[in-house]
Amino acid sequence: MGFWKSLFNGSNGSSAPTLVSVNGSIGPTLAIAKNGRDAKSASSKITFSKDRDIDLYELEELCDAVGWSRRPIRKVKKALKYSFLVVSMWEHRGSYRRLIGFSRATSDHTFNATIWDVVVHPDFQGQRLGKALMKQIIKELRREDISNITLFADPHVVNFYRDLGFMPDPEGIKGMFWYPNFR
């Protein structure tokens, strides 16, 4: 409970999610009262899941919504299968469930993990749900006793990850990408 309290500061405002006692797939479930276009509808719940049996077209739609380049569905399917961990974030509204966030990690199951493809649907950004999603994947990786959690951050999200405890270039360590024609 302490985790969620510290994350959301007990806010009950219309745009910030608040803790409810319903059980989620992993971690606690959040109740979220959305403002904006869905203001008329009832409160929704947010849950997290490690289940990697995700509708890949729904995932593609989520990635489209943030402007990512499309990737072949068969490749995405394979990448999910061979990821060490997949954590997805869902909005529940009555019997309706919608994929609103996603993240995954590769790993040697022991020392190192690298987090990829962190995405939150634009309708749900600015509500600390990205942080909640990241805290969930970090928690799961720590539960698996992974000691070294890494990622590669685009410049505009470096501070987002810094706030979560990620340090850029610690001790001068440089993230590097291979380009066949780069010299």
Place this chain on the structure above:
Amino acid sequence: MGFWKSLFNGSNGSSAPTLVSVNGSIGPTLAIAKNGRDAKSASSKITFSKDRDIDLYELEELCDAVGWSRRPIRKVKKALKYSFLVVSMWEHRGSYRRLIGFSRATSDHTFNATIWDVVVHPDFQGQRLGKALMKQIIKELRREDISNITLFADPHVVNFYRDLGFMPDPEGIKGMFWYPNFR
């Protein structure tokens, strides 16, 4: 064959490995005439292998030789098992085989790979064998159609990786490490 020719410039000097026609486990075998403490002995051959059934005490000895912190053998065993790819480098001298280099990669088997634990025994450094080892692991990852090859480089080896085609912080992308107590 062109790969090795370009790598070693056809040198037949005593400290640079030269190409021979013997088949290796993967890639060509190199013949190496060492100078220094083994100057009296006959020429040796260098081979690369993807076989992950490595004597873990021999691997520990190799890592000790470059001053790495010891890691529990059972954890190293698990990490090797769950790495996507392991490439080791061996010196053959008659019937004697010695582990002289090592590298491995985690991956989602599809889009991303991250290379870890690149090590060359000090006796074999300065002979372009580190580059040969890296070219081997890159070649294997490319053969598996991995599009994004990444690593985290200590400051003193950034230029080594740069020469191999790795770019630090491309488009401002930052390598980040999670530290539980960092804020």
